[in-house]
Amino acid sequence: MNLALPFALLKNSYPQKISDLRNTFAGKQLILLLAFVLLSPLSWAKEAAPVAEDPVLERRMIALSEDLRCLVCQNESLAGSRADFANDLRREIREQMQANKSDREIIDFLVARYGDFVLYRPPVKPATYLLWGGPFAFLLTGAGILFFYLKRRRKQVEEPPLTEEQHRHAEALLKEDKGNNA
Amino acid sequence: MTRFLLPLAAFIVLVGFLAVGLNLKPREVPSPLIGKPAPVFQSQLLHEPERMLASQDNLGKVWLLNVWASWCVSCREEHPLLVELARSGIVPIYGLNYKDKRDLALQWLNQYGDPYTVSVVDPEGRIGIDYGVYGVPETYVIDKNGVIRHKQIGPVTVESLEKKILPLIKELQG
Numbered sequence: 001m002n003l004a005l006p007f008a009l010l011k012n013s014y015p016q017k018i019s020d021l022r023n024t025f026a027g028k029q030l031i032l033l034l035a036f037v038l039l040s041p042l043s044w045a046k047e048a049a050p051v052a053e054d055p056v057l058e059r060r061m062i063a064l065s066e067d068l069r070c071l072v073c074q075n076e077s078l079a080g081s082r083a084d085f086a087n088d089l090r091r092e093i094r095e096q097m098q099a100n101k102s103d104r105e106i107i108d109f110l111v112a113r114y115g116d117f118v119l120y121r122p123p124v125k126p127a128t129y130l131l132w133g134g135p136f137a138f139l140l141t142g143a144g145i146l147f148f149y150l151k152r153r154r155k156q157v158e159e160p161p162l163t164e165e166q167h168r169h170a171e172a173l174l175k176e177d178k179g180n181n182a
Numbered sequence: 183m184t185r186f187l188l189p190l191a192a193f194i195v196l197v198g199f200l201a202v203g204l205n206l207k208p209r210e211v212p213s214p215l216i217g218k219p220a221p222v223f224q225s226q227l228l229h230e231p232e233r234m235l236a237s238q239d240n241l242g243k244v245w246l247l248n249v250w251a252s253w254c255v256s257c258r259e260e261h262p263l264l265v266e267l268a269r270s271g272i273v274p275i276y277g278l279n280y281k282d283k284r285d286l287a288l289q290w291l292n293q294y295g296d297p298y299t300v301s302v303v304d305p306e307g308r309i310g311i312d313y314g315v316y317g318v319p320e321t322y323v324i325d326k327n328g329v330i331r332h333k334q335i336g337p338v339t340v341e342s343l344e345k346k347i348l349p350l351i352k353e354l355q356g
Contacts, residue, residue, distance in 0.1 A: 071317075084281070085316055088311065113215065113312065113313070117211045
């Protein structure tokens with residue numbers, strides 16, 4: 001804004017009262033200037049601009065990249081990492097989403113370049129059978145061992161029933177004992 | 183006796199697993215691109231921006247694609263080896279100047295020597311994404327049919343050169 005003009009005019013016609021201001025050309029310009037200066041901060045005050053142009057797409061991008069590993073900082077997801085590399089890949093994902101690629105296609109694109117390692121959820125395939133099935137195999141083995149162990153122990157704990165002769169012997173001992181105490 | 187043998191066997195197996203696990207290098211993620219055609223690119227030359235190089239121009243020869251940048255510290259480590267390799271004339275080395283600024287890159291080559299037949303620029307890292315680059319430096323061995331045969335992650339060393347890269351180049355050129 002060019003301030004020289006209103007101020008130069010103002011110099012030539014010093015207004016004595018506020019009301020004079022409204023009547024002179026320079027005064028009108030000054031009021032207009034003040035109005036601009038005072039009002040402009042209000043016009044700046046608006047809602048914070050969204051980080052991305054398209055918040056829906058951004059959410060979709062974040063949701064997808066949360067399941068992807070950043071290869072530079074390997075314990076972080078692509079969504080959470082601040083590495084330059086993660087930034088580039090997020091840009092790539094965003095662009096592919098804008099080009100109407102499906103999540104599946106984007107994941108395939110990344111796996112073709114970086115391997116299954118980018119996936120936090122590895123696919124089930126022969127190389128990962130042990131990974132996916134291992135815990136269950138351990139569980140089954142443990143349950144099997146426990147089952148047979150308990151079965152064997154019960155056999156040891158369980159007393160065989162007394163034979164006729166043992167019965168008689170026991171009775172005799174009990175009688176004897178009673179006799180002594182009486 | 184079996185009471186002790188069984189836990190001992192389990193312990194040895196566990197130690198075996200841990201020993202293997204400790205010796206793996208999690209930073210070296212095997213590239214799925216090995217054995218696959220090298221991604222096609224076409225980009226400006228670092229020295230002559232008005233000229234372009236397309237990856238198909240290199241069909242019919244074995245070549246190295248070395249990803250480098252002036253901001254990359256470990257590139258400095260491997261650089262003397264690359265200069266020496268280029269001087270030997272065994273194999274042409276093409277540079278991919280990754281996410282760099284032209285003036286800084288040129289200055290860097292002036293300072294440390296330029297082993298590259300030519301370097302192409304990839305200021306936004308897009309060619310890098312196609313090649314699965316995630317750390318610089320990386321070096322790819324590409325055969326006469328344009329197929330990636332080996333990827334060196336991290337700086338080229340005397341050991342990796344002698345044990346893997348040079349024998350592979352010899353085999354591919356033969």
